[in-house]
Amino acid sequence: MKGFIFDLDGTVYLGDRLIEGAAEAIQELRNRGDKVVFLSNKPIATRQSYAEKLTKMGIPTTVEDVLNSSLIAARYLQQVMTPTDKVLVIGEQPIRDELRAHGIQMSEDPNEVSYVVLSWDRQFTYDGLNDLYQAAIRGAKVIASNPDRTCPLEDGQIPDTGAFIGALEGATGRPIDLVVGKPSPIAAEAAVRHLGLDYHACYMVGDRLETDIKMGNDTGMNSVLVLTGISTREMAEQSEYNPRYILNSIKEIVNL
Amino acid sequence: MKGFIFDLDGTVYLGDRLIEGAAEAIQELRNRGDKVVFLSNKPIATRQSYAEKLTKMGIPTTVEDVLNSSLIAARYLQQVMTPTDKVLVIGEQPIRDELRAHGIQMSEDPNEVSYVVLSWDRQFTYDGLNDLYQAAIRGAKVIASNPDRTCPLEDGQIPDTGAFIGALEGATGRPIDLVVGKPSPIAAEAAVRHLGLDYHACYMVGDRLETDIKMGNDTGMNSVLVLTGISTREMAEQSEYNPRYILNSIKEIVNL
Numbered sequence: 001m002k003g004f005i006f007d008l009d010g011t012v013y014l015g016d017r018l019i020e021g022a023a024e025a026i027q028e029l030r031n032r033g034d035k036v037v038f039l040s041n042k043p044i045a046t047r048q049s050y051a052e053k054l055t056k057m058g059i060p061t062t063v064e065d066v067l068n069s070s071l072i073a074a075r076y077l078q079q080v081m082t083p084t085d086k087v088l089v090i091g092e093q094p095i096r097d098e099l100r101a102h103g104i105q106m107s108e109d110p111n112e113v114s115y116v117v118l119s120w121d122r123q124f125t126y127d128g129l130n131d132l133y134q135a136a137i138r139g140a141k142v143i144a145s146n147p148d149r150t151c152p153l154e155d156g157q158i159p160d161t162g163a164f165i166g167a168l169e170g171a172t173g174r175p176i177d178l179v180v181g182k183p184s185p186i187a188a189e190a191a192v193r194h195l196g197l198d199y200h201a202c203y204m205v206g207d208r209l210e211t212d213i214k215m216g217n218d219t220g221m222n223s224v225l226v227l228t229g230i231s232t233r234e235m236a237e238q239s240e241y242n243p244r245y246i247l248n249s250i251k252e253i254v255n256l
Numbered sequence: 257m258k259g260f261i262f263d264l265d266g267t268v269y270l271g272d273r274l275i276e277g278a279a280e281a282i283q284e285l286r287n288r289g290d291k292v293v294f295l296s297n298k299p300i301a302t303r304q305s306y307a308e309k310l311t312k313m314g315i316p317t318t319v320e321d322v323l324n325s326s327l328i329a330a331r332y333l334q335q336v337m338t339p340t341d342k343v344l345v346i347g348e349q350p351i352r353d354e355l356r357a358h359g360i361q362m363s364e365d366p367n368e369v370s371y372v373v374l375s376w377d378r379q380f381t382y383d384g385l386n387d388l389y390q391a392a393i394r395g396a397k398v399i400a401s402n403p404d405r406t407c408p409l410e411d412g413q414i415p416d417t418g419a420f421i422g423a424l425e426g427a428t429g430r431p432i433d434l435v436v437g438k439p440s441p442i443a444a445e446a447a448v449r450h451l452g453l454d455y456h457a458c459y460m461v462g463d464r465l466e467t468d469i470k471m472g473n474d475t476g477m478n479s480v481l482v483l484t485g486i487s488t489r490e491m492a493e494q495s496e497y498n499p500r501y502i503l504n505s506i507k508e509i510v511n512l
Contacts, residue, residue: 163385
């Protein structure tokens with residue numbers, strides 16, 4: 001039995017358009033008894049919304065089939081926080097909801113938090129930056145949901161969590177403590193544990209060398225680059241992150 | 257004849273308190289025919305306000321005796337911009353006023369600017385970050401007023417322009433084009449030209465190793481660290497930026 005961990009945007013769909021053959025390929029994997037999970041770094045949408053989107057596109061998906069950086073952050077904090085610890089969140093409603101659903105105590109006061117979750121926030125302000133900085137210099141551990149510099153939209157890209165990481169590091173002069181989304185081994189472990197398989201039985205399938213492929217390689221999974229998203233064959237050949245397989249699209253996944 | 261370039265906060269005063277003996281020392285330099293100019297990286301106050309503050313503290317100062325990163329940015333842009341070029345500004349009113357006084361055309365539209373001035377802005381928002389990012393990836397040159405990570409206040413520090421530089425670099429993955437404030441040689445040249453002297457006849461006097469002392473050393477000035485601000489003798493001994501002179505305070509400057 002094999003396990004397939006699929007990135008979403010650029011791998012299964014592009015914006016609102018399904019990659020041709022994706023639904024059939026995933027159905028064939030499921031029919032033959034392989035396991036499938038979806039793993040997204042995007043912290044501004046709920047797992048439920050991804051499940052609904054995939055289902056509408058012809059890939060029947062439950063919320064349990066979807067892992068994202070918000071869920072991984074919530075589970076990580078559950079493991080490391082004590083009952084009196086509180087966390088300051090820079091992020092939008094979906095990640096706050098996910099943390100709350102996992103019983104994580106939040107606070108807006110940088111003086112009383114022992115953790116900061118740093119995520120994509122399109123309402124980010126200087127006051128938020130200052131809270132973040134004050135919490136960090138007082139010793140709170142800073143955990144980023146994902147390291148993505150930008151998020152692609154239909155007509156361009158806009159700054160993602162990587163910009164906020166840069167802002168904090170620009171103020172403190174030192175790196176943040178941890179990223180839990182791809183390419184972190186914490187994200188890999190969440191996916192592999194979800195599938196109930198060993199790393200070497202799993203295939204990490206995605207379109208980004210520096211997240212999907214790096215994480216697959218770092219953890220001993222089979223890394224699979226699809227050329228339907230952001231990375232090209234030339235980029236893969238010049239990169240330090242060499243995919244084990246390169247496919248024109250997810251359609252070819254059934255041949256592995 | 258010698259020229260003295262004085263940093264302000266931490267060197268001449270600490271917040272609202274004059275460093276003991278500063279007024280007398282500067283008066284003695286002036287009496288013996290040496291030249292004095294003040295050079296600040298801080299982009300959120302006007303040169304006029306510094307001149308008034310120094311005058312009230314017993315150091316008679318005109319606006320022409322004060323250089324700051326806003327003025328240096330304005331003069332730099334005057335030299336490099338063509339009449340049709342426009343600049344997007346992330347910054348507060350004083351730097352906008354300084355640019356306007358130098359005839360620099362500004363625009364809020366990231367699509368039509370060929371330069372970005374990136375400065376400290378306590379009203380910074382995600383939309384501003386996105387404008388900044390869009391201008392930068394469309395090829396606008398990004399000029400920062402100053403590189404300071406934080407600005408010290410009486411009860412702590414808050415994020416300065418270095419945080420915004422980090423945010424943009426975090427989104428683009430590449431360094432900004434230029435910093436004009438200290439330790440940039442552009443700031444040194446502005447001060448030395450203002451004094452009308454050669455670099456080797458000038459003394460750069462300040463409390464920060466990575467700005468004041470670095471710039472003095474890089475440009476062949478005599479660098480002078482005063483121990484009344486942020487850097488200690490131990491920090492100077494361990495730093496790659498070795499001051500030529502270390503003084504307990506500005507009071508001893510008359511002995512050089």
